[in-house]
Amino acid sequence: MPDAREVPVGPEVRQPVVTPVRVVVALCLVAPFVAMLWVSSYAKADPAFIGIPFFYWYQMLWVLISTALTMIAYTLFQREQRARKAARAEGGARS
Amino acid sequence: MNDGVNGVALGVFVFFFLAVTVMGFLAARWRKAENEHSLDEWGLGGRSFGTWVTWFLLGGDLYTAYTFVAVPAAIYAAGAAGFFAVPYTILVYPLIFTFLPRLWSVSHKHGYVTTSDFVRGRFGSKGLSLAVAVTGILATMPYIALQLVGIQAVLDVMGVGGGEDTNWFVKDLPLLIAFGVLAAYTYSSGLRAPALIAFVKDTLIYIVIVVAIIYIPIKLGGFDDIFHAANEKFSATNEATGKPVGALVPGDAGTWTYATLALGSALALFMYPHSITATLSSRSRDVIRRNTTILPLYSLMLGLLALLGFMAIAAGVKVQNGQLAIPQLFEDMFPDWFTGVAFAAIGIGALVPAAIMSIAAANLFTRNIYKDFIKPDATPEQETKVSKLVSLLVKVGALVFVLGMDKTVAINFQLLGGIWILQTMPALVGGLFTRWFHRWALLAGWAVGMAYGTIAAYGVASPTQKHFGGSSDEIPGIGEIGYIGLTAFVLNVVVTVVLTVVLKALKAPEGVDETSPGDYTADAGDKGVSVELPKVGAGH
Numbered sequence: 001m002p003d004a005r006e007v008p009v010g011p012e013v014r015q016p017v018v019t020p021v022r023v024v025v026a027l028c029l030v031a032p033f034v035a036m037l038w039v040s041s042y043a044k045a046d047p048a049f050i051g052i053p054f055f056y057w058y059q060m061l062w063v064l065i066s067t068a069l070t071m072i073a074y075t076l077f078q079r080e081q082r083a084r085k086a087a088r089a090e091g092g093a094r095s
Numbered sequence: 096m097n098d099g100v101n102g103v104a105l106g107v108f109v110f111f112f113l114a115v116t117v118m119g120f121l122a123a124r125w126r127k128a129e130n131e132h133s134l135d136e137w138g139l140g141g142r143s144f145g146t147w148v149t150w151f152l153l154g155g156d157l158y159t160a161y162t163f164v165a166v167p168a169a170i171y172a173a174g175a176a177g178f179f180a181v182p183y184t185i186l187v188y189p190l191i192f193t194f195l196p197r198l199w200s201v202s203h204k205h206g207y208v209t210t211s212d213f214v215r216g217r218f219g220s221k222g223l224s225l226a227v228a229v230t231g232i233l234a235t236m237p238y239i240a241l242q243l244v245g246i247q248a249v250l251d252v253m254g255v256g257g258g259e260d261t262n263w264f265v266k267d268l269p270l271l272i273a274f275g276v277l278a279a280y281t282y283s284s285g286l287r288a289p290a291l292i293a294f295v296k297d298t299l300i301y302i303v304i305v306v307a308i309i310y311i312p313i314k315l316g317g318f319d320d321i322f323h324a325a326n327e328k329f330s331a332t333n334e335a336t337g338k339p340v341g342a343l344v345p346g347d348a349g350t351w352t353y354a355t356l357a358l359g360s361a362l363a364l365f366m367y368p369h370s371i372t373a374t375l376s377s378r379s380r381d382v383i384r385r386n387t388t389i390l391p392l393y394s395l396m397l398g399l400l401a402l403l404g405f406m407a408i409a410a411g412v413k414v415q416n417g418q419l420a421i422p423q424l425f426e427d428m429f430p431d432w433f434t435g436v437a438f439a440a441i442g443i444g445a446l447v448p449a450a451i452m453s454i455a456a457a458n459l460f461t462r463n464i465y466k467d468f469i470k471p472d473a474t475p476e477q478e479t480k481v482s483k484l485v486s487l488l489v490k491v492g493a494l495v496f497v498l499g500m501d502k503t504v505a506i507n508f509q510l511l512g513g514i515w516i517l518q519t520m521p522a523l524v525g526g527l528f529t530r531w532f533h534r535w536a537l538l539a540g541w542a543v544g545m546a547y548g549t550i551a552a553y554g555v556a557s558p559t560q561k562h563f564g565g566s567s568d569e570i571p572g573i574g575e576i577g578y579i580g581l582t583a584f585v586l587n588v589v590v591t592v593v594l595t596v597v598l599k600a601l602k603a604p605e606g607v608d609e610t611s612p613g614d615y616t617a618d619a620g621d622k623g624v625s626v627e628l629p630k631v632g633a634g635h
Contacts, residue, residue: 029189036182037358039350043175045343051318052402055344059181060398066185067391070192074388078381 021080028073032066100254101426107435108253108442111299112273115292115443119280122287133475134208137285138458138482140376142203146385148290149377152451153386154393155293156373157364160245160445161238163300163400168417170404174329174341176349178401179356184394186361188387195365195387196380197527197615203375204614209455210371210523211463217526219606220534221467226541227519228463231368232489234512235456238367239493240505242445242452244418246273247497249438252422267498273442278490281450282483286376289450296447299440301396303425307406307437308399311428315409321402324409351575352567359581363517368455369448380618418502449490457486507563511552514566514580518544521591527615534606536594544587551579 035041036059045053135142144152162180169177198213207213210231215224250269280288315321322343329341345353364370377383407424414420425437461482466473473481496505522537557564570577 029192032185032189033358036185037354039345039354040347043345043350043353048322051320051322053322053343055175056178056398056402059178059185060395062185063181063391063394063398066189067388070188070391071388073189073192074384077384 019080021076025073025076028069028076031069032062035062035065101431101434103431104426104435104438105253105255107432108249108439111295111436111439112276112442115295115446116276116280118291118295119276119284119288122280122291123284125287125291132479134458134461134478134482135206137479138208138454139372140286140290142376143378144290144376144382145378146382146389149373149382149386150389151293151297152290152373152376153370153390155289155296155444155447156369156451157448158300158393158397158444159238159242159448160441161241162397163441163444164245164248164418164421165241166397166401167404167407167421170401171407171412171420172341172404172417174325174343175345176341176353177404178398179353179360180401181394181398182353182357183360183364184397185391186357187364188391190361191365192384192387194524194527195374195383198371198523199374199377199380199383200617201527201610201614204617205610208375209368209459209462210366210519211459214522214526215463215467216609217530218522218532218534218537219608220538223522223534223538223541224463224467226538227522228459230515230519230541230545231366231459232456234516235368235452236489236493237496237505237508237512238369239449239452239456239490240496241509242449243270243274243493243497244502244505245445246270246442248416248418248422249441252419252426253438270498271494273446274490274494277446277449278487281453281486281490285483286372286451286454289447289454290376292443292450293447296440296443299436300444303437303440304396304399306433307403307425307428311403311406311410311424314428315406321405321409325405328408348576351570351573351577355570355577355581356567359517359578359584360513362520362584363513363580366516366519366523368459369452372451372455372458449493453486453489453493454482456489457482457484460485503560503563510563510566511549514548514552514583515545517580517584518548518587520584521588525591530608531595532591533595533598533603535603536591536598539594540587540589540591543590544583547586548579548583551583555579 042055042058044055047054049057166177166180169180171177198210201207201216202213205212205216207216209228211224211228214227215221218224247270255269312318312321326343329339329343331340342349365374374383377386403421403424407420410424410427412420412423412427414423422438422441426434429437461478465481466478470477518541521532521540525532525537551568552566553562555564555566555568556562566579567576568579568582569575570582
């Protein structure tokens, strides 16, 4: 039994590090950096929203956008991890 | 301000304070494990927290009382520049999404309690691990002190802080009591106490923010009027500098500062020992990733809270000490009983992070100084005992800091702490992804970053202070004004990379790496990563 278990350890099923899904995940995670660090794109007062200058509501809106992006990244990543685990299990790794 | 004690507010405040005190002591029995005398139990809550507990714990940990007081205070004083806290917290989550799960996995597999444990295991260098541990402790101490400053602000506005002429003991007695209680239940319950109290803290905070953000603008005539009043205040000329006192929107010169502060602070946040302690106490790798999708709720709250700074201006709050602006706004605007709720939220908001920070600093001392250098054969019981004692010492130190020195000293050190802690990132995050860096190069990079950051921060003057007047300075080579911490970090990385190439060419001895690639992706339930804590033997 222990021997059978030792088999999966190590790079037996080489899976690619970069996959299309991972590229999308990376983009979702990088987008907030581009948006937030490009300060001059939002350093202005107009248009205001219910009296709040653009500068403030735009950044608060990005809290929601970045949350949505992180959720997408999380879901995609989870799905891929599960698929990988299944693939590994099929390779006789674990029941 | 000190026009007598606000009885109703004080009553409500005391009620909540007593309630969380009881909770703090009862927390020791919450999810009690068999192996009660280990550092995993006391210092990491048995590594057993699920998504929601972790969410409350991290939220309670990162968004401290000082944050609630200081962020709106910065807005109140200077406007837009203080709002960088929002992009900063936006950037934190995508960042930790990528590296924290790896840290969780390798820590679970090898029984690491602190970041220094990992650095030692990865690079086989006690020196590097000591550097990380000392940086962590140094950065955390003033942070704890600032939590006290937060409580003090509330007590002052309630009128129990005493005037200038009161005897120092009477003046500081409420603070001493609050801290004594905090120290006692942290000692007895460990990380479980703040985890449980965080539920109360965050619930109160959310209620207060929602009420404040709806109720106060209605009373002040809407956001139009609020921002109009703010604009008027910021257009006035500062007599000391000849420039406007603030701005509603950062000018061209301010954009670099704004962006580098946001990025540098985001990188630094999860280098702080208390963030890592809360992270490692979670039950599985997935809990962390899931939390990165729900933690931004706190960022939204922080943004709303920041707007309170403008409301304080519109409401005509006039305080000498900007820290008192928000407590004073609450007292002016809310009925007494709700003022009490709001103050309780801030007060309890100080206790939770102070507890976690002292535990985190204590764990660092125990694991990476006491065990590595003083008593290598310490048993888990001894480790826990030392950690408990050190958590007390750390808190007493913070108290002495606040009572004995000027408040600005704590703030200056907190500012330095942020710059310092960022310098541990190459070893920690770099180490999570690659073993390429040489341990001596990392140590040299750290030293350069620390030295540059400290000297640069010392040289910053402001109209009120000759040294440590701010956290931004000219970036050498670029000429724009940017966050010193980030500049130091870039220097640090450059030194590390160059020296690694040199040392590799010279074939300098590499330390032994006790981790293997699979350790970084292991999850609870995998082989060798039991849901229960791993045995932490003397071999580590």
